[in-house]
Amino acid sequence: MLLVQFKDPQGRRRAGVLEQDTIRVIDGFDSTYALARAAIRRGGGLAALAAESVGAATCSYQQVAAEGRLLAPLDHADQAHCFVTGTGLTHLGSADARDAMHKKIDGDVGALSDSMKMFRLGVEGGKPAPGQLGAQPEWFYKGDGSVVAASGQPLAMPDFALDGGEEPEIAGLYVIDDNGQPCRVGYAIGNEFSDHVTERQNYLYLAHSKLRACGVGPALLVGELPAHVAGTSRIYSADGALRWEKPFISGEQNMSHSIANLEYHHFKYPLFKRPGDVHIHFFGTATLSFADGVSVQPGETFEIEAPAFGPALRNQLALKELAQAPVTTL
Known part of the structure; x- marks a missing residue:
């Protein structure tokens, strides 16, 4: 699993799972730090929590990168x-x-x-x-x-x-x-x-x-x-x-x-x-x-x-x- 952090077009921080050119946006966590802290408290691993938290929203990695929104x-x-x-x-x-x-x-x-x-x-x-x-x-x-x-x-x-x-x-x-x-x-x-x-x-x-x-x-x-x-x-x-x-x-x-x-x-x-x-x-x-x-x-x-x-x-x-x-x- 690959995780990325980025800003959405409104400048808000987001975290997501990267699959080829698609970023599947994670719900409930605006950073990998917050996601990691939650995984530590819960136990069971970071990948499992990230997979469970992926929502319906997606965006293009190439577009995020081209617009300078990667973190x-x-x-x-x-x-x-x-x-x-x-x-x-x-x-x-x-x-x-x-x-x-x-x-x-x-x-x-x-x-x-x-x-x-x-x-x-x-x-x-x-x-x-x-x-x-x-x-x-x-x-x-x-x-x-x-x-x-x-x-x-x-x-x-x-x-x-x-x-x-x-x-x-x-x-x-x-x-x-x-x-x-x-x-x-x-x-x-x-x-x-x-x-x-x-x-x-x-x-x-x-x-x-x-x-x-x-x-x-x-x-x-x-x-x-x-x-x-x-x-x-x-x-x-x-x-x-x-x-x-x-x-x-x-x-x-x-x-x-x-x-x-x-x-x-x-x-x-x-x-x-x-x-x-x-x-x-x-x-x-x-x-x-x-x-x-x-x-x-x-x-x-x-x-x-x-x-x-x-x-x-x-x-x-x-x-x-x-x-x-x-x-x-x-």
Whole structure:
């Protein structure tokens, strides 16, 4: 089942089940957040409640998308209560792209770069046996709900950025229940979007490079993630011509960490188990246009598509001028 959020022509929020080009509007819930909270209270699963709540009204997905009425597939009314985070070096082959940005050193374990050491930890211990604790992944913070762009909305690159490059990833979407238990609502395709030039200067700049916008959606996949997910990442020039294209793969079959291990190491912190909060957690990638020498320019468009997640995620890169806010003394 695929769920979407959107606005109707009157600007009211709606949630629906996406079937090919048809959105079947859900009655009684104006958001996937409200639907998820109700499913948590009731028990029995999100898909069952969504199926029961579908009404007679339908609309065209293509029309909603063309009119710019899509919303991210899960959000919170208070953006400060949505955490956007992620993990890196989690995919088989992901260290190659990372080391292309950093200094690659061949040799024994002691001579490996920090990125390669982290990657090796995941390969050796990222998929622990049931009941065992696995290796910690690389972890980063991107922002709160204000950094999330729905499909069709621009990805704003701050004017101080040195680069704005895509990272095609799968994100886990979560709601914390009233007892502090993380509940996975589903998965969505995402563009984690980072400043790779800043990161390349020094890997300790990773935290700075990740404080950027991201694209999520358009649809939320309810249920378990397929073991193998195949998709395509594309960049279109400002005049609509295809500039770059490359396949990507994800899913646990292609990862050095299990989803359960990544979730454990995120939600082990009490800060991330606050009742009512939303979490969007990116699981990493091994495919970057930056690694192929591509520098995306404002006005060009990212497209990330994977059939398991329905329609493609499309966002145009935009440059945002930021006013300086000097600190004053009270």
